[in-house]
Amino acid sequence: SAVISQKPSRDICQRGTSLTIQCQVDSQVTMMFWYRQQPGQSLTLIATANQGSEATYESGFVIDKFPISRPNLTFSTLTVSNMSPEDSSIYLCSVPGGAGGNSYNEQFFGPGTRLTVL
Amino acid sequence: EDQVTQSPEALRLQEGESSSLNCSYTVSGLRGLFWYRQDPGKGPEFLFTLYSAGEEKEKERLKATLTKKESFLHITAPKPEDSATYLCAVLGVGRRALTFGSGTRLQVQP
Numbered sequence: 477s478a479v480i481s482q483k484p485s486r487d488i489c490q491r492g493t494s495l496t497i498q499c500q501v502d503s504q505v506t507m508m509f510w511y512r513q514q515p516g517q518s519l520t521l522i523a524t525a526n527q528g529s530e531a532t533y534e535s536g537f538v539i540d541k542f543p544i545s546r547p548n549l550t551f552s553t554l555t556v557s558n559m560s561p562e563d564s565s566i567y568l569c570s571v572p573g574g575a576g577g578n579s580y581n582e583q584f585f586g587p588g589t590r591l592t593v594l
Numbered sequence: 595e596d597q598v599t600q601s602p603e604a605l606r607l608q609e610g611e612s613s614s615l616n617c618s619y620t621v622s623g624l625r626g627l628f629w630y631r632q633d634p635g636k637g638p639e640f641l642f643t644l645y646s647a648g649e650e651k652e653k654e655r656l657k658a659t660l661t662k663k664e665s666f667l668h669i670t671a672p673k674p675e676d677s678a679t680y681l682c683a684v685l686g687v688g689r690r691a692l693t694f695g696s697g698t699r700l701q702v703q704p
Contacts, residue, residue, distance in 0.1 A: 477640070509691045518681065518694040519638070568637050572690070580685055581626060581645075583692060585637035 478503055478571050480586035488592045489559055496555045497589045499569035504549035513566040525552045559593045566590050596621045596686045598695035606701045607672055615667040615680055615698045623687030627665050629658050630681040632697070638681055672702045
């Protein structure tokens with residue numbers, strides 16, 4: 477299984493500021509996914525990060541609010557911009573399993589970044 | 595639109611008291627149904643993927659089963675360390691990311 481790390485593990489931020497979350501995978505993967513888990517809720521997909529192209533956003537999520545970078549096949553960043561208390565959530569990155577991350581029979585998650593916005 | 599509903603929302607068991615968690619789903623075409631365990635403050639831990647009705651998979655005290663409309667996660671003789679939130683998710687045809695249910699919070703008391 478893929479080993480995924482995220483930085484920071486947690487942060488407390490002020491309203492109106494931005495935070496960039498990093499996701500590092502120990503192997504090359506085709507796609508990386510970014511999810512949000514609001515307090516007491518389940519996981520909601522924000523966007524799919526593709527290497528070499530623009531990220532694909534789900535309904536209700538926009539690039540200006542959640543810009544994503546994918547500079548190579550092992551790394552991605554998600555920025556939460558102009559934060560408000562409603563952005564307080566756990567942000568998780570996820571990758572498919574298998575060689576090259578091409579098997580969708582398994583999907584693995586990082587440990588998450590717990591964000592609190594005051 | 596893919597949808598996943600889990601029940602109950604919360605379940606409290608005594609150690610050794612077996613039970614089942616339910617996951618009902620609607621999806622245009624099922625590529626896989628996933629079960630995860632999530633401990634507080636951590637990311638989901640992959641447990642199983644089921645692909646077709648009638649399939650079963652086991653891991654220690656956990657057994658997952660699948661029908662055309664729902665999946666069950668059976669917990670046999672649970673221990674306190676099985677306490678966690680169990681998440682169910684589906685992967686539909688044409689999709690690459692998962693659609694999750696809201697989870698079942700399981701508490702096993704000694």
